[in-house]
Amino acid sequence: MNRYVFILLFFFLVLAGCKPxxxxxxxxxxxxxxxxxxxxxxxxxxxxxxxxxxxxxxxxxxxxxxxxxxxxxxxxxxxxxxxxxxxxxxxxxxxxxxxxxxxxxxxDAIAIIVNKNNKINSLSLSQLGAIFSGKIRNFSLVGGSDLGISIYSRENNSGTYEFFKKNVLSGNDFASFSLHLQGTAALAEAVSKDIKGIGYGGIGYFAKRKDVKIINLIDEESEFEIQNLVGINGQINYDFIWQGGYSFSRxxxxxxxxxxxxxxxxxxxxxxxxxxxxxxxxxxxxxxxxxxxxx
Amino acid sequence: MSNLKLTTKNEVEMGKVVIKRKRFTLKSVSEKVIELIFASSGYLILITILSVFLFLLWEGWNALDSTGLKEFLFFEDKVTGVKSSQWNPTSNEEKYSLLPLIAGSFLTSLLATLLASLAGILTGIYLSEIAGTKTREILKPAIEMFSAIPTVALGFIMLVLVATFITDIFNPENRLNALLASVGLSIIVIPIVATLTEDALRSIPEEIRLTSLSLGASRWQTVFYTLIPAASGGISAGILLGFSRAIGETMIVLMTTGNASNLTFNIFSSVRTMTATIGAELGEVAFGTPHYYALFLIGLILFVLTFLINFTADIINRIYRGRNKF
Structure with a gap:
């Protein structure tokens, strides 16, 4: 019987130890x-x-x-x-x-990425809107090679998703066939392996990756000046973001x-x-x- | 002598009875308590399942109340009247069509069950009829270990290795697609089908095997014309249970289907399943909104579906077990 008492006591002591x-x-x-x-x-x-x-x-x-x-x-x-x-x-x-x-x-700056083997280097806001809403379904229509487009998006509870939807799609829906991934890391991984892929996410995730390419934005308002998010040396152009020159920063x-x-x-x-x-x-x-x- | 022996024996027995009686009172109390503990844990399971069902039913009912049955099938554009079936609950005009999700779930799990059944039944036959005792002792636990692989690890392997493999062979529309998910799911379904096939075959009385062989059938003929028909109940129960496991699986499909809510039966296209939708969206949905209730409706559908499948499997199993008895 004593043993049971001990076990019980021990049990309560453990419980007491669990108290925050x-x-x-x-x-x-x-x-x-x-x-x-x-x-x-x-x-x-x-x-x-x-x-x-x-x-x-x-x-x-x-x-x-x-x-x-x-x-x-x-x-x-x-x-x-x-x-x-x-x-x-x-x-x-x-x-x-x-x-x-x-x-x-x-x-944080939202960067748009494509596979490193994709020929495209820059896109305009309206081209991005057309791609992500599903109106353009081939890279050849925006100056790339003849490739179907796979849209990689985030789940609808993501802050980045909301931000992108508001700023690129002016609040409208993503294409119904866009793929939804769990997290930016998964998205970067997917785009790095899919030549057809295009995706978006915080620049922090992509800057060090050699297998995805960050796209520069073509600014339509200021006579098609290119918003160089990434300089020629591959470094992030911080001054540009601070000055508010890059459209997708938050x-x-x-x-x-x-x-x-x-x-x-x-x-x-x-x-x-x-x-x-x-x-x-x-x-x-x-x-x-x-x-x-x-x- | 014999008389004396009898009396001593009686005395001893009487003594035992006395002792037993003393024990009986003490034992009866502790036994009752233990019995109660066992019974309550048994009933607790029943109560848990019932309350889960009632909770889902309640919340799912709210979904029909707040959104309406029609909207769970189609979204009708108010201006153009065009009907579309999309799942997009965070859109400006919320779209709650469950059709792409149901189609996605069925597409991935049917294909997975098909793949797993081929491999699983063959494995089951091998284990039961062909393999020696030693081989079986090694192979069987190894196959059962399959289902012990964490599904998140399995999903990761699919994503990193198998996806590239499938892309290289088939050049699919999307790199993450229904086929990829099905291959992943089939890995967790194979052990279920294989073990239940083996069980079904082994439960066939030896007489049937011997009769078939003595009638001049070869081993192969015995397996295919005698044993498989006799075990078909157990095998189909196994396939059904495998299917219900596949349709309820979340992590693998969440990681590998790409989660695009396409209403399609193209296995090379990305799909979104019911489980993945709950898994991805329930985390941050606002409590008490139509979206929240819609997710519970999906949960209810899944619950009823797997319950019916498991129930059918159980019935089939019982019928066939009874039939094979002599």
Whole structure:
């Protein structure tokens, strides 16, 4: 009988051990949101935790919308959002007495990619619109070789999908036969293996890949000047993005509930410091301008 | 002597009875408790399945309430009146046609079941009728290990290796297509068909084999004209269970079909299945919206479908098992 008592006791002790620790001793910051920002946020978290031991930062993805929802439920301290907050979200937050604070932490540029063996180097916005809406189904119609087009898109819960739909398709639908992939990495992989492929995503994912080609944009308004997202040397043209010359760039934001603790504020300060922005640069996203130009 | 022996024996027995009685009370309590635990875990499964079904039914009903049956079949353009069947719930005009999703699910899993049945039945016959004991002891667990491969790993292999292989051979319309998904799915269906075929063949009484052989049939003739017809119930049950496994599989199709909601029966074209749609979209859909309920309706359809298939398989299995008894 004693044995059973011991087993029971042990069981309860284990249960007691599962109780979440006291946050006051083990400082924890939770960040949830955009999948686009997960890698970047993780790098910030790692650098910060290394610099300030004793603070633990927990980063999870799930999408921008999920991040905001978690912030509203109080299950996260910071929401990572790869777009601007929409009015409905601000309104919903206000109903719960939260005044969201949006802090731009980096920039992201959406690049359009094709297979490295595709002859096409640049496309105009209207050509892109026609391709992604399914009106043009062969690369020969936009100056390439006679090849059918496979459109690689993201799932409809992706922030990048929304951004692209709004900016390239002016809110209209993607072609019904476009393929939907889970994540930008899968998309890059697919386009790198499919000569017919064309896709889009954050430039950070593509810049280092040699097997996909980033397309430059032909600006129809300014007399067909080419928006050189990538220079001749293969480097990303940052100045061009900062100046707002590239059509498809967006802010990446951290959103807080407006009543953040000193601990969270300290982390936010780190993120937008020069040290934090250097990490953005290393992760192949676009840093906030003022820090890199001060170099 | 014998009398004495009898009495001692009786005494011993009586003593036993006394002891037994003492134990009986203690035992009966613990036994009752244990019995209750076993029974409750059994009933818990039943309750879980029932409540899952009721939950899906409830949420799926809401879908019909908020969107309407007609819109789950076609999207009718309000201006031109043109009917189209598209799944695009985040469009400006939400399109909820389930036809491409249902077609996609059936296309991939039917093809997968076809491929797997060919390989699985042959494997089952080999295991049961041809292979020696040693070979079977190695081969059988190896085949069962097939279904232990994490489907996400299988999907990845399909995506990276097999997709290139298929593209090189067939030059399909899309690199990620229904055929690729079917090949992936068939790998998890093969063990189901193979094991159930083997079971069905082995459950055939030895007399049938011997009778066939003694009538002058060769081993091959025995297998094809006697054993397979006798085991056809078990084999078709296996195929049905394999099909229901294929139609319920999510990860492989999510990774390999390309997820384009084409209403097509072209195996070289990209398709979108019901499971992949739930898997991809439920994560971030807003609670209580028509889109949310539509996903639950898909879940309900899947549940009913697999339930019916499994039920049919069970019935077939029972009928044929009964028939082969002497």
């Amino acid at each position: 620790g006291n946050n006051r001793n083990k400082k924890v910051i939770t960040i949830k949101g955009s999948d686009t920002m997960v890698n970047l946020t993780q790098s910030w978290a790692e650098a910060y935790m290394k610099k300030y031991p004793g603070i633990f930062i927990q980063v999870t993805g799930g999408g921008s919308g999920n991040g905001i929802a978690a912030l509203m439920n109080g299950s996260t301290d910071i929401a990572a959002v790869s777009r601007d907050l929409n009015p409905k979200e601000i309104e919903n937050g206000a109903k719960k007495g939260l005044i969201f604070k949006e802090i731009p932490v980096a920039k 802010d990446l934001n951290f959103v807080t509930s407006g009543k953040e603790s000193e601990l969270i504020q300290h982390f936010l300060d780190f993120v937008i410091s020069e040290e934090g922005q250097r990490i953005v640069f290393e992760m192949e996203y676009v840093p906030l301008k003022k820090f890199i130009s001060a170099e």
